Amino acid sequence: MNRRHLLQGALATAPIIGASQMARASDSAGGDSFSFVHFTDPHIQPERGAMDGMKQCLHMVNELEPDFAINGGDLIMDALHVSEERAKLEWDCAAECLAELKVPAYHVIGNHDIGGWSTRAQMDESSPYFGKAYFREHYGDGRTYRSFDHKGWHFIILDTIGQLPDSPDYRGWIDAEQTEWLKADLAAAGRDTPVVIATHVPFQTTLHQLTSDPTLAPVGPHGTVNNFHTIWKLLQSYNVQLILSGHGHIRERLDVGGLTHIQSGAVCGLWWKGDVHGEDEAFNVITCHADGSFDYRFESIGWKVRA
Template sequence: MNSTSRRHFLAMLGATGLSAAVAPSLLAAPAPVREPFTFLFVTDAHLQPELNGVVGTDIAFKKARVVKADFAINGGDHVFDALGVPKERALTLFDLYEKTEQELGVKVYHTIGNHDVLGVYPASGIAQDDPLYGKKLFEERFGKLYYSFDHKGHHFIVLDSIGITPDRAYEGRIDAAQLQWLAADLAALPAGTPVIVSVHIPLVTAFGAYLPEPTVAPAHHSLSVANANQVLDLFAGHNVLGVLQGHTHINETVVWKGVSYMTSGAVCGNWWHGTRLGTPEGFTVVTVANNKLTTHYEPSGFQTISPQNT
């Protein structure tokens, strides 16, 4: 509305007996429409030709396609593996994944996983000055490492939880630059905006409680995000409906301070060997309605040729 039209509109308000004080609210932008919707959370495909891994991913994606979903989020570890294999192998796996992903039939938002990072392990033979080393290959294929988008009045945040250590390994960590970005992204939201987060390595999980006590302390904090408390502090005061996580290949929900941290089972199950701590190969269907996020885990029906259930 230009200034002349606005003055005319305010004059009309006065003629009808409405006060000018009411005008700003009438001129304000309408509140975003928060329609209910469904989307897919598919994670830890660990796509590989061996053990029918490409076939199993294809089966899962074709089954997921039947769901009337607005879009999908991939929770990371698209391939198995880019960390410790020659560059040619990693590129082949990414090519196979991109072809297989088309079976989903919807737009896919991508979250980086540790196995999506190129050549970090010295065994790969890939030099650190290779133009695709580390996270560069993922960025070339899928785009930004962390970002946000909006859908039907809901704000989605995709985080990069992969920290690369000086000794060429990985740990769960949200770096300082990303924390600064996250704080600004959340601060810019209108009060009450529903927020949904995707991250690969869990921020909150009870996974360690399900495992035997380790005889040797791990070299790196790899099963959850080491500085998760800094992220959780940023969530405080915001309407976070849920955090979707991957990495551990189990189906689990932990509620902390009213926020559900939902870890999904893996498309690959126990790395294509069957169930992982009782969770079969599959994916998660997410429904959002009435300021609430609910999930349903859907087994894909894949049958391993080499059972090693855990």
């Protein structure tokens, strides 16, 4: 698939244009814009052709020649509930796929990237695949949250996976240590620098209202970052342009509380079993402009489901 085909595809799928993009239309001559890709929730496994699907996705990313890619998490199918052997197999599959990517990648940790945080865990705590250790070493440059600068923009990769107080199960959470780091990181970036934040668990989402009766199935500890309110006001003091997430496998844009939240669907769709509420397996291409605005479009990977 060549670049021209991809661009035609992008036009055919009609990008969503928000208020900030429309405001920018009169300023389209602007200087140093750049693009990056946000792909999330690939859930790589040996089954259902998932590795071919992921490689298809990464080949499309290579064709687009973005400056870099951000993986939004859940790189592997699941390490929460499986044996050490199975987790190793999935991480090996992920490494084989990512070897195809030709641009730098920054990785967000997803709940399924964590070994054995479950009441149904099949993995011993002494395993090198237990907890966040494997991700931290191989995909986090020794950390689970960090930041970097690119062409006048500041990018923050957060770790939104905490643990419930009295259970090994995970919850969406930003812990106190990370919150202190975030305060210092934003202060160093300054109030004018445009900021993009990438999380796995969304700060805000309507997924649960969309798919279930919220009086019968409340959001619960897994669906959102439960303590987002503790950093909401902090974020408003800075030039946070965009908060990217995954986790829910849906495409969603919410402009709420002075912030823009975009969830970028899922590379795996419904865990390689088909589309998600009619939306294809896809990734998000974001273009950042010199004036601090951005626009984005979703690219379907054109996947055909396999048995």
